[in-house]
Amino acid sequence: MFLFNRCKHDDCQLYAADEEEYCLQHVDDPESCAARLITKIKSNNYLQDLNASSMIVEDEDFSNRIFKVCNFSESSFRNVDFSKSNIELSFFHYSYFEHCNFLGVDIKYAVFAGSTFKNCNFSESDIVHTNFLGVKAWDCSFDDSDLYYSNFTNADLHQVSFVDCNLKKTDFVGSTREEVSFKYSNYEEAHFQQDTPI
Numbered sequence: 734m735f736l737f738n739r740c741k742h743d744d745c746q747l748y749a750a751d752e753e754e755y756c757l758q759h760v761d762d763p764e765s766c767a768a769r770l771i772t773k774i775k776s777n778n779y780l781q782d783l784n785a786s787s788m789i790v791e792d793e794d795f796s797n798r799i800f801k802v803c804n805f806s807e808s809s810f811r812n813v814d815f816s817k818s819n820i821e822l823s824f825f826h827y828s829y830f831e832h833c834n835f836l837g838v839d840i841k842y843a844v845f846a847g848s849t850f851k852n853c854n855f856s857e858s859d860i861v862h863t864n865f866l867g868v869k870a871w872d873c874s875f876d877d878s879d880l881y882y883s884n885f886t887n888a889d890l891h892q893v894s895f896v897d898c899n900l901k902k903t904d905f906v907g908s909t910r911e912e913v914s915f916k917y918s919n920y921e922e923a924h925f926q927q928d929t930p931i
């Protein structure tokens with residue numbers, strides 16, 4: 734699916750970082766490479782085919798961007814503003830998000846599987862066909878959002894709020910939910926149990 738090249742380091746299965754021959758773990762100077770990637774994101778509104786996996790990002794403004802076929806897997810984001818961004822076909826699996834703002838985002842066909850979210854705000858957003866498989870989330874809000882066909886299978890959700898959401902075909906099968914609110918949402922159209930085989 735990605736057009737990225739593989740890292741040239743022997744036996745490394747990771748993709749090379751954007752404009753590099755090696756992944757972020759094997760480039761000569763990972764710190765300046767990561768800084769260059771952050772600058773690139775901040776100075777471009779439209780980002781496509783960007784490989785930035787294993788990034789550590791703190792206190793940055795990534796709002797109002799378009800991310801198309803970008804890879805941020807196994808990254809860490811603290812206090813990062815993604816508000817009003819458009820994220821399509823992009824990958825954030827096995828990542829860590831703390832105090833991140835996704836207010837008013839438009840996310841389609843993205844993958845956050847295996848990620849951890851602490852104190853993140855996804856409210857007033859369109860987050861459709863997006864994969865949150867097995868995520869762990871604490872103190873997060875998805876209020877006033879459209880979560881059509883998004884998948885929270887096996888997610889571990891604590892104090893997560895889904896107030897006034899469209900949950901049509903949203904999947905919560907096998908999820909653990911503690912202090913989770915579905916107030917004013919059409920949760921009867923979501924899936925909470927595996928469909929019984931005929």
Ligand SMILES: [Zn+2]
Nearest residue numbers: 740745756759
């Ligand atoms: Zn590598």
